[in-house]
Amino acid sequence: MIKFIYRVEVVKDLKLLPNIKYTQTHSCYYLPYSLENKQVLFTFFNDRGYFVDYKKLQIQKPIKRERLPNYYRVDREKLSAGDKKNLWKYVHYLRGKRYSESTVKTYYQFVLMLVDYTDKPVEELNYRDFEIFLEQVIAKGNYSISSHRQCVSAIKHFSDLFAIDPIDKDLNMLRPKKTRNLPTVLSRNEVIRILQVTKNLKHRAVLGLIYSSGLRIGELLSLQLQEIDVDRKQIFIKSGKGKKDRTVILAESILPLIYNYLNTYTPKKYFVEGQHGGAYSPEAIRSFLKKSCKHAGIVKRVTPHTLRHSFATHMLEDGVDLRYIQTLLGHSKPETTMIYTHVTQRDLMNIQSPLDRVVNQLRGTDNHKPKVGLSGEF
Known part of the structure; x- marks a missing residue:
């Protein structure tokens, strides 16, 4: 970051400088560190003719670099002409099945890795x-379970297209079971704190709309202005996940923020x-959300x-019917929405711990010791 007392000649x-950029969030110019x-x-x-204190340019602490996952990288230039031709056939095959471009790109990347790794x-x-590729590249590369499952789907389509290994073996057997991790949920106060500390108006509008309408990040990025109906307090989501259209709510309380941002x-x-x-960019949203947190x-x-x-989760805690939440989220199966019943606090907070119950019983039955506590003697 380059900070200074504002002077027109300094700005000019x-x-x-080549590659110089300005950030409204921090109100300063900056260059990548090197x-x-x-x-x-x-x-x-x-x-x-400016005085520069070179000591201020020194970094006191070494920059911590995150350890990158062991992802497999492909040199496309080394692929044979036949491999490149088959990969293009595969892409056209997927598009012919009307998969989204996001899915086509994901499947293509996995099959590209497969073709390069097997070198056959x-x-x-x-x-x-296929088994060796999944074991040595996907599993050992620490890809997530969901990515592993996507890779199997990509290979299955590739196998169908080129009639690979027609013997009676089910490729679905290579697919790992879905993980059933409970989703991370913020409290209402935590959501408000995130919005309050997000000073950049655009960033605050983005985060506010994602939460208030329950949008996926891809739905937010593809949302067009004409799809926001302020009068009816609704947002039309066109071709969401699974190519399904749906309508979601537009919160009354977020309208002033939206108007301010749009103007x-x-x-x-x-x-x-x-x-x-x-x-x-989705990466930009993830980045400024991380900073806000x-x-x-x-x-x-x-x-x-x-x-x-x-x-x-907050909708469920407020007593909104699960079927309405399923519709708002765009889930095709109620089982997907049911996971939120495991994280809602509405009923859990009313359950009494057995320790509380026994302590209360002792307090009620022993008239000589009305104050029963665990920090000292009973």
Whole structure:
């Protein structure tokens, strides 16, 4: 970050720097951190007669770098012409089945890895090749269970297209069982704290709309202005997950924030757009949500989908019928929505601990010891 007392001539000089950017959130200019950029900054300002304290450019603590998952990487240039042709056939096959571009991209990436790893012509692939690939690349690479299941689906379509290994073996046997982890849920106060500490107006509008309407991040990013009906307090979700349309609620309390955001940023087509127009980045949303959680003092792992989980759980705690919540969330099966019954606090908070029960009984039956506590003697 480059901070200074505002002077027009300094700003003009700064804009001459290559790759310089401005952040409204922190109200300053910045460059990516690198030793090279540190030297560039020092030389740039020094040559223009500015005093630069080089000590301020030193990093006191080493930057912690997150350990990346052991993902498999493919050099596409090394693929044979036949492999490239088969991969394009596969992409057209998936599009012919009317899968979303997101699904096509995901399946393509997995099959690309498979083709590169096995290094065999398609006609020589067999069931055992699939097993080894899943064991050595997907499982050992610490891919999530959901990614593992997606990979099996991708391989299954690839096998169907090229009639690989026609012997009677079910590829579904390679699919691991779904994990049944309970979703992380924020309290209502935690949601409010996140919104309060999010100073950037666009960021606050994005997070507020995801929570207040229970949107998936992909639905928020593809939401167009014409699909927001302010008069009816509704949002029309077009081609959501599973290519299903649905209508969700638009909270009355978020309207002032929405109006303020729209008047300030004036997006042209999508509700939220990038700096130069067009669709916004999901990585950007995850990034500023993570920062907001840190500022709000929330230590649990929070993603944009956590806001959707919280929306559903809070609705259930307020007594909204499960069938209505299922419709608002766009779940095709009631079993998917039922998971929120396991995390709602509405009924759990009314259950009395057996320890409370026995202590209360002791307090009620022993007239000589009306005060029964566990911090001292009974």
